[in-house]
Amino acid sequence: MRISELSAKSGVAIPTIKYYLREGMLHQGEQTAATRAEYDESHLRRLRLIRALLEVGRLSVASIKQIIAAVEDESMPTHEVLGTAHYALGPAVEPEPGEEWQAARAQVDELIEKLGWDIHPAAPTRDELAQTLVRMRQLGVAIDLGPYVEVVRKLVSEVEMNTIPFDGPRDAAVESLVLGTVLYGRALDTLRRMAHESESARRLSS
Amino acid sequence: MRISELSAKSGVAIPTIKYYLREGMLHQGEQTAATRAEYDESHLRRLRLIRALLEVGRLSVASIKQIIAAVEDESMPTHEVLGTAHYALGPAVEPEPGEEWQAARAQVDELIEKLGWDIHPAAPTRDELAQTLVRMRQLGVAIDLGPYVEVVRKLVSEVEMNTIPFDGPRDAAVESLVLGTVLYGRALDTLRRMAHESESARRLSS
Numbered sequence: 001m002r003i004s005e006l007s008a009k010s011g012v013a014i015p016t017i018k019y020y021l022r023e024g025m026l027h028q029g030e031q032t033a034a035t036r037a038e039y040d041e042s043h044l045r046r047l048r049l050i051r052a053l054l055e056v057g058r059l060s061v062a063s064i065k066q067i068i069a070a071v072e073d074e075s076m077p078t079h080e081v082l083g084t085a086h087y088a089l090g091p092a093v094e095p096e097p098g099e100e101w102q103a104a105r106a107q108v109d110e111l112i113e114k115l116g117w118d119i120h121p122a123a124p125t126r127d128e129l130a131q132t133l134v135r136m137r138q139l140g141v142a143i144d145l146g147p148y149v150e151v152v153r154k155l156v157s158e159v160e161m162n163t164i165p166f167d168g169p170r171d172a173a174v175e176s177l178v179l180g181t182v183l184y185g186r187a188l189d190t191l192r193r194m195a196h197e198s199e200s201a202r203r204l205s206s
Numbered sequence: 207m208r209i210s211e212l213s214a215k216s217g218v219a220i221p222t223i224k225y226y227l228r229e230g231m232l233h234q235g236e237q238t239a240a241t242r243a244e245y246d247e248s249h250l251r252r253l254r255l256i257r258a259l260l261e262v263g264r265l266s267v268a269s270i271k272q273i274i275a276a277v278e279d280e281s282m283p284t285h286e287v288l289g290t291a292h293y294a295l296g297p298a299v300e301p302e303p304g305e306e307w308q309a310a311r312a313q314v315d316e317l318i319e320k321l322g323w324d325i326h327p328a329a330p331t332r333d334e335l336a337q338t339l340v341r342m343r344q345l346g347v348a349i350d351l352g353p354y355v356e357v358v359r360k361l362v363s364e365v366e367m368n369t370i371p372f373d374g375p376r377d378a379a380v381e382s383l384v385l386g387t388v389l390y391g392r393a394l395d396t397l398r399r400m401a402h403e404s405e406s407a408r409r410l411s412s
Contacts, residue, residue, distance in 0.1 A: 052345065079410040083403065090399060117404035125403070129396045132389055139258065141385045147365050148390075148397050151357045156401035159353050166409060179347045181402065183338055184354075185395055190335045191354050192394070193296060193387065195362040197289065197331070198323035200383075203372060204285040 003029070006039045010047035017047070023061075025050060025068050045171040052175045053085070056182045063088045071170045078170060083120070085174045089181055093127045096134065104133040115149065160184055209235070212245045216253035223253070229267075231256060231274050251377040258381045259291070262388045269294045277376045284376060289326070291380045295387055299333045302340070310339040321355065366390055 007014045020026035026046050029037030049071070053064045070076055070084040095101055108129045112119050119125065136143055164176045213220045226232035232252050235243030255277070259270045276282055276290040301307055314335045318325050325331065342349055370382045 056341065056345065077410070079407055082406055082410075086399065086403060086406075090396075112400070117400060118407040119400055119403055123400070123403060125396050125400045129393065129400070132392045132396065135262065136385075136389050139262065139385055139389075141369070141382075141389055143390065143393065144365075145393065145397070147361060148394050151361060152394065152398040152401045155353060155357055156398060157405050159350075160402065161405050161409065163347070164406075176347075177402075177406075179342075179345055181399065183342050183345075183347055184349065185398065186338045187335065187349065187351065188354050188358065188398070189391055189395070190296075190331050190338065191351070192358040192362060192391065193292065194318070194323060194325055194329070194331045194335070195358045196366065196383075196387065197292060197325055197329060199363050199367050200288055200370075201285055201324035203367065204283070204288075 001039050003037065003039065006043055006047070010044055010051070012047050012051065020047070020050065023065070025061075025065060042169070042171075045169060045175075049171045049175040049178075052178045057085075057089050057178045059088055067174065071174055078166065078173065081170055082174060082177050083123075085178055086181065087124050089178065090124055090128055093124060093131050095127055095130075100134055100137065101130060104137070105130040107133060111145065111149075155188075207245050209243065209245065212249055212253070216250055216257070218253050218257065226253070226256065229271070231267075231271060248375070248377075251375060251381075255377045255381040255384075258384045263291075263295050263384045265294055273380065277380055284372065284379065287376055288380060288383050289329075291384055292387065293330050295384065296330055296334055299330060299337050301333055301336075306340055306343065307336060310343070311336040313339060317351065317355075361394075 001009070003014055003017060006012075007017060010017075012020075017026065021028060026043060029039040029043065031037050046068075049068075050064060053059045053067060054061075059067075067085045067088060070081045073081075095105070105126065108126050112126070133143075160180050163180055165172050207215070209220055209223060212218075213223055216223075218226075223232065227234060232249060235245040235249065237243050252274075255274075256270060259265045259273060260267075265273075273291045273294060276287045279287075301311070311332065314332050318332070339349075366386050369386055371378050
């Protein structure tokens with residue numbers, strides 16, 4: 001297809017497509033004449049991925065370039081490619097000095113160990129959870145993570161993972177992971193706050 | 207207690223306490239001399255509430271003032287006071303023009319009706335969920351909300367609601383709602399992404 005059709009099908013404006021081509025985020029089409037190139041499904045898939053990372057994941061162009069480099073590096077196992085996108089979607093958390101942080105982080109590491117979860121030792125989610133535990137402790141909120149672990153295990157393994165096409169092209173798997181992580185996460189959070197309102201109404205009216 | 211002790215116990219600096227007093231966010235202490243006032247547990251509780259809204263809820267001072275006005279309005283039922291804080295914690299979502307939005311919003315309203323949830327007709331969570339459904343549809347993500355509904359219902363009614371002291375002072379109930387909504391929400395989201403990583407590793411290594 002021509003660039004005009006690629007633009008219409010992807011919903012990405014032609015000048016933006018040209019920018020992605022110049023930046024190496026989108027691979028060149030097949031040159032059929034001096035000023036004409038042909039594009040195919042792989043270009044469409046890449047544009048969908050960029051849109052998902054940009055609009056849904058709200059990632060910077062710099063982060064998107066890193067993820068695309070991972071998608072294109074054929075020596076990288078698929079799990080690592082997905083991890084690159086996955087880690088970029090989370091908030092950046094800086095470890096804090098002091099014993100309180102170390103205790104919380106140790107608690108997180110023990111939990112993962114006990115659950116037998118396969119989480120990279122340098123995964124940023126470890127510090128993210130440690131930070132939440134520190135804040136809770138500082139503010140006097142007690143939490144038993146047990147029911148939360150049970151719930152996410154069920155949701156992720158029985159619902160969310162089944163929506164990711166692990167066997168197809170990497171672009172599609174990464175796109176699906178980003179959309180799933182962000183959009184399902186938003187739906188979960190909103191429904192949770194709805195349940196809060198409803199349950200609070202029920203308890204306070206009786 | 208004196209203002210210095212109030213500051214030490216609350217972790218809020220004296221100039222900040224004086225600012226809250228001037229702005230009417232904190233009630234005056236009992237004047238015991240021309241330049242001396244006595245403060246009590248109610249002041250400490252209010253400062254804890256302000257910190258929770260500011261540091262954990264990341265709300266603006268203007269939003270915090272509105273919530274405090276609700277806490278102090280004794281004619282307002284507790285459920286509405288909690289609702290005021292609750293709604294302020296969610297993202298602001300503007301309804302979009304067009305049939306796609308209307309269809310998604312109708313789907314949300316039907317879901318709530320079918321579940322028998324007690325959600326205010328003007329609750330912002332309705333538009334928030336509609337927006338997520340619209341984005342999903344635009345991006346070709348299919349979602350069955352059923353498993354999510356089941357999960358939040360269980361978490362909220364069996365775990366989270368039991369941490370809110372409905373019978374105590376309103377400051378404490380609102381503080382607890384804010385901490386619970388935000389911190390438990392963060393823990394849930396992080397654990398969910400951890401489960402993603404682990405499950406993805408398991409599937410791709412086999």
